[in-house]
Amino acid sequence: MDNFSALLDGFSTVLHPTYLLWALFGVFIGTAVGVLPGIGPAMTIALLLPLTYSLEPTAAIIVFAGIYYGGMYGGSTTSILLNTPGESASIVTAIEGNKMARAGRGAAALATAAIGSFVAGTLATVALTFLAPVIARWAVQLGEPDYFALMVVAFITVGALLGSSVPRGLAALSLGLFLGLVGTDTLTGQQRFTFGVPNLADGIDVVIVAVGLFAVGEALYVGSRMRHGPIKVIPIEKGWRSWMKPDDWRRSWKPWLRGAAIGFPVGTIPAGGADVATFLSYASERRLAGKERRKQFGKGAIEGVAGPEAANNAASAGVLVPLLTLGLPTTATAAIIIVAFQSYGIQPGPLLLQNESTLVWALIASLYIGNVMLVVLNLPLVGMWVRVLRIPRHYLYAGIILFGALGSYALNFSPVDVLLLVLIGLAGFFMRRYGYPVAPLVVGMILGPMAEDRLRRSLAISQGDLSYLVSSPFAASAYVAIVVLLALGIWLKRRERAQA
């Protein structure tokens, strides 16, 4: 096991008191910036990257690994507590996590997110250590039709988010698909639905939509209910023993493992990245939950936090596989990691492992350590974060709107984005008021453009020949799996009905 001894060497480089302090510092500052609504991991790393420039390469990489994991965890914290996801991959977390927080189970949600991230992150980093070259070889062989097949699978998961009224869910989904169209078409460079406004040419940032719908819409809704009397807040139980009850552990560990199993491979292939993995994990948890538990989905099911959070972290480690072995950035965060590497004098590419093996293994060892530090730092803080919810509502929601506006402005330093946030927030208020679910909108907005690009590129390569879409083994088996699962679902339902 060559990799194993190389990894031990990496640990011997990194396990040094000074470096451990740097790791703690990285995780702390990453979490602190990551908890700001609207600031996702990519933004966090971009903002904090200059801090690492002054350090020597090993220390810089360790701080960086800490920021990477800290930024991701920070994003989940705001999703759960304040319903303001900072990036597309923590949108699913907000759906169940925020419901849990409102039922007074915020601590359990935060704890299952932290421990799940740790478990999945560790498993995925182990997989990265041993499987990276093999997986990278396989993943790069996937073509556009394969990615499109994956998008189709992801779209089917939207069904899990539609809510109680299918027509309303589909209406929200369609609105999301439409918003996804706004901007410059990647394949032809033509602008669509931009109405001549240059700021719309790059499309509407999904973070603005998520913060607008979830946070601003929510704040407005709560504001409109205030005069109907104070809102009941369920007090948080004291003492860390109450964070995760035995039942929570029992319900969480399988989603953690499944999340890791879904997240790592999806992160590895150069397709959508972590957000697709979280959708897939959520849908499978919902499907696998028993009849009783499935009713809790949408009302605060712990599986719906544990699975996607684990998938998110595993996918983030998976993203490093093509990055370290082939030099392929597959997400926005990965692209910023490349910039970071270049500033440390490392050129990511197929020769990276040969040329810079000491630094790469130091990085992988740092990822293990960053992961441990994350739990060490954040589990004790869970109680503190949860107290945020005890802030009187009017202050809290004023703060959320302020942070949301700040985060949207910080995306491009453009006032137009703040205006968009207000408009989308109003839309979110009316959707909530009239019972339209917001999650399908956001998911449609993320998946729509990805699926469109993949489909059109496939058809451009094949020059319109539809059979190209099912010509590869991966795509063909994905479609067969979909058909089988759908048929099975219908058959099971019929049988249930026949028995009843």
Next chain:
Amino acid sequence: MRIMRTGAAPVGIVLALALAGCSSLEAGGGGSDAAIDELSIVVPAGPGGGWDQTGRAMQANLQDEGLVGSATVTNVDGAGGTVGLANIANASDPNTLLVMGLVMVGAVETNQSQARIEHTTPIARLTEEQEVIVVPAESPYETIDDLLADIEKNGKDVSITGGSAGGTDHILAGMLLKAAGMPPSNIGNKLNYIAYSGGGESLAALLGNNVNAGISGISEYAEQVQAGELRALAVSGEERVDALPDTPTLTEAGYDVVLTNWRGVVAPGSIDDEEREALTTAVTKLAESDAWQATLEEKDWDDAFLAGEEFDTYLDGNIAESLTVLKDIGLIR
């Protein structure tokens, strides 16, 4: 502990504001005897990319060399840089520089931007990067002739990948087909260009052997060529590049095409001759300084300094040429 509990959020705000402040208000020390006291550099893209790195390197070197009293960098992202272009076209402060380049020339046309580069005052071209045309290692094409002959024969069966539609990579593809003797009216029917949002993404399609050829900046593909995953057919500059010494230029291969992805700076359109002179002097001194040369070395950028009337002429030619190619490709009418 009480303070800590409620204090966590404010700590976050302060931190964020401090960080946001760093990115936009990196003012240098006090006044100096430089002709320009406060220079504002506008980067029309987000942090981290090529334009941003150019702007920040200029900021650091201009301040360190005492060529300006202080310099600030502002990122105005969007629409291939044309949002930043509109910003500078209307700027009233004469001591403002906009980082721009060939990518913006194409973006102005494809985005049908109201603000045009002609509305600004050209100052200087600073750096450039050559483009490289590659094929997967298993590809049957050994030379650029093979590739172009196959496109001539089989048209859209041959797919070429690269960065965004209408960008440098796409323009070079159009110029190549034209130089190979295909009539301009037919280029749109022959070129099957598969656009990705960046060179990194197109790399995946090439490595997976899903497309026939790729065009991007040297830095995007060189590593893969050295590793033997891709084969470089030609580079697009006037001379061969150090990273790929065995790869011929397009001119050597017999195609009259020279195109580099250059970067430079322009100033607001409203400035007078004296103000233009001051900016040009500062940028010229910068380009000649040892510190800037060291930066070029470190970042692996090619020196392409060109100022004054020569740059005016170059820019005009560049805009006209890009416009023609974009029309040939069929992206604009």
